Amino acid sequence: MNKCDQCIVRQLSSLKALNKDEVVKLANSKTTYTIKKGEAIFEEGEVTNGVFCVKDGVGKLSKLSANGKDQIVKLVKSGELLGQRSMISNEPANLSAKAIADMEVCFIPKSEIIHFFNNNNQFSLNLMQSVCEDLKESENDKIALVQKTVKQRLAETLLHLHNEFGENADKTLKVQLTREELAGIIGTATESCIRLLSDFNKLELIELVGKKIMLKNIKALKRMAE
Amino acid sequence: MNKCDQCIVRQLSSLKALNKDEVVKLANSKTTYTIKKGEAIFEEGEVTNGVFCVKDGVGKLSKLSANGKDQIVKLVKSGELLGQRSMISNEPANLSAKAIADMEVCFIPKSEIIHFFNNNNQFSLNLMQSVCEDLKESENDKIALVQKTVKQRLAETLLHLHNEFGENADKTLKVQLTREELAGIIGTATESCIRLLSDFNKLELIELVGKKIMLKNIKALKRMAE
DNA sequence: ATTATAACATGATAAATGTCATAGTTATAG
């Protein structure tokens, strides 16, 4: 079994507040899983009874609509916890979690989290803050959906992906999303997303390197996102 | 000073977990304010350093956009706490809180809330759950904004207002929103909102009694919202 | 290597929604 005390990722999440004893307890109760790109960690409606700590890779939280489109609510990366909300609310998952790039995740049973929550004030405050952060982001997204055009939201999302996940050696975005997934984040039709990417390409705001995207004029993208 | 132990509203919020001593402490530190319809409790960007407990009336949490439109993120009523998120995140308010109907609110300083959070597990769990509830709602709203038409969102919102706030003796909705505010909730232009209300009226789904709205065919509205 | 499948791309068109103009109606202040 891998010891959690050597896991760098732990330092990035609410779990950083745990003391030595608690980390040992954590290491003894956790289970590690490997999730291949495209596979699900959990699906909408499932009862998870714990949280997943993302050790490596990138995932998406999304909800399938009646017309078959997948609306992406949030992307997650190393150090983030998944399923906190459903666990705290005692509800089945409201969203599905799937891997966008191969992932390694650790499952931590609910009983452990509740125990830490009740016995470690710093941990409960951290957990609270991370849910608050999610709430703020969600509210701001909601406002952007109403107040901004698809073009603005695309510019905004490209900048956000660049900030959050960085770029490869060839300057292209590190997160490799399909056009469909990108459309699912900004909340538009796949074709509209593709069309706008073409436009941005012609305007030399970005460069399309095969399926990859390179940001060429960040200043102009920022202006456009306003 | 009003004693908090006689305040029924307290039973509706996270504060219900407080014990006798804590309630005395609460009563000694709180300040009560009266807010007239249209006035603000706090504005976007303000540092509040505490939370507001809504004793009476109805309020809205909203954000002003560049084009001058007010996007309403959430309505609040008796028993709810305002400003929890900003307080926990140590940030200025992300949204403005204004009264839609005359309100009475109690201000509780941050130090008190943090003290309760650290010393009363049930309180911290309640507070956590209420933020989680807000998060779930916000995520679902976000999905609805993308996946549903304005017409569907209007139907959904009317039903929601009916459920949440109830109706007057004449069967009209109890929350008295302007068309502009209603448009701000569903995220559309005021004219579009008015037009759709007219359509709904003609279809006998609702009846417009002056500025008030009466739901006439709830079943059909539900069908429309899907 | 070849075929099948998924992803990307673009045009044509339709539908939904926003914007501007204008007028009637209700509420409110003096």
Place this chain on the structure above:
DNA sequence: CTATAACTATGACATTTATCATGTTATAAT
């Protein structure tokens, strides 16, 4: 009790965005 402002209403039109059709390119499976 009037006048002034705010709210409601509706038409005409412009714009944005979705949908359907079709072709091309990349990726994966045999």
